Amino acid sequence: MRVLVEISYMGRDYLGFQIQRNGRTIQQQFEKILKRMHKRHVRIHPTSRTDRGVHAYMQYFHFDTELNIEPAQWKYAMNSALPHDIYVKEVQVVNDDFHCRYDCVGKSYRYKVYQGQHRDPFQSGLATYIPYDLDIAAMQRAAQAFVGTYDFTGFCSQKTDVESKVRTLYESKIVETAQGFDYIVTGSGFLYNMVRVLVAFLLQVGQGKKAPEDVRTLLEAKDRNLIPFTAPAEGLYLEHVYLTPDALIEIFGKDIKIHRKKSLQNE
């Protein structure tokens, strides 16, 4: 039986999602609980392996089990054993061919920035502090220039080792908040560090060091060295996960380009 679990977590005190030899990770917290319940190791498969310090308002993983436990009981058992910065929102049984990573057709991230004269210790680990003024209108124009299907080689970690770096962004925008702004981006998928590199670039636009018109040139250049920064992890939240094309179409319309990882895998 395959079980799908929807969770959220504050990533501040974790080395990321993926299990590590040393230190606390989200995967480790769940596999410890599942091991206790199954008396054997049970591997969980997430939609997204969030990095150290990155948060999730919505994240999924699945695992296979022979235990005959109702969804509500799974939820209760896990929440009772989890630390208070991780929470299981929903558990459901899914088809055996469902796969959290391959069925995911889209994700949204939110990056939180707060400004102002003073650093706020209560935002520590939860939002990035930018003490200087920013040209939000220019950042908005730059953000929107990323919407579409592009090769994002110039906007990801050079450690990325995937065949295609072409991704579609369905939305890329700045939303002003009481204390600063959030950058919201939804795409078919994201390369390693991609959101944090996009934010670093947008912050350079906000300071006048880059222009919205540079977006096209930089996408064509495919050279990461032209954007030598990566915004810190603390402001980054995985906000939404789209597990079916319909869910994505419902928000962004039926004319959008859908990337299906499953069919790519079979090619």
Place this chain on the structure above:
Amino acid sequence: MRVLVEISYMGRDYLGFQIQRNGRTIQQQFEKILKRMHKRHVRIHPTSRTDRGVHAYMQYFHFDTELNIEPAQWKYAMNSALPHDIYVKEVQVVNDDFHCRYDCVGKSYRYKVYQGQHRDPFQSGLATYIPYDLDIAAMQRAAQAFVGTYDFTGFCSQKTDVESKVRTLYESKIVETAQGFDYIVTGSGFLYNMVRVLVAFLLQVGQGKKAPEDVRTLLEAKDRNLIPFTAPAEGLYLEHVYLTPDALIEIFGKDIKIHRKKSLQNE
């Protein structure tokens, strides 16, 4: 020269204010910085030694120095070296006979409770989760019954080792919030664990296990065993510190009873 420092901090990742043999404390973070600047140990004296996990929106400490540094420079030097969950708001030079603890005539605490169907991982360490319904009106009546001058022996840790357990509460009230309520209490001073015991009692009133009418009886009984709980530290915030009688009178009126620790010391 005596220097007075106003700070705020998220206490989540600290063992409390006071220095410990092992582990991170607020005092340790500042004394480490001051030692580096003075090339010798410099002791700091806080208004309040907040417990493990307790937060401060406002807190003061003072220290003596022979260094000729301007207040703005002190602030800059400390903020540059501090972790991001501690922040120096203001630095000023004060008279040599000023003392953070003895001159303090009042303090306000805020205790944050959130309710609702689901635990929120982003409130972890920052507010206390109460999953059950509470009778807020009864809690409000009970809270207000503590305003006045009483012996709080029955409402503090039995480890407390001070001569007098008489304190004056100037305000004690429940304020409803979007997700639950805050308990706000201002007093001449607080005994060890006193706010957390008051909150534990109020939560019992909210559940109908105690009544607002019990307040008077419990104050008179002076028996801590009658309130066998202490609310968790994570919801507790030191919110305001009153360093002069005038500051307290400005808010609560000229007829209030002022407790002066300094004159008590000299008796």
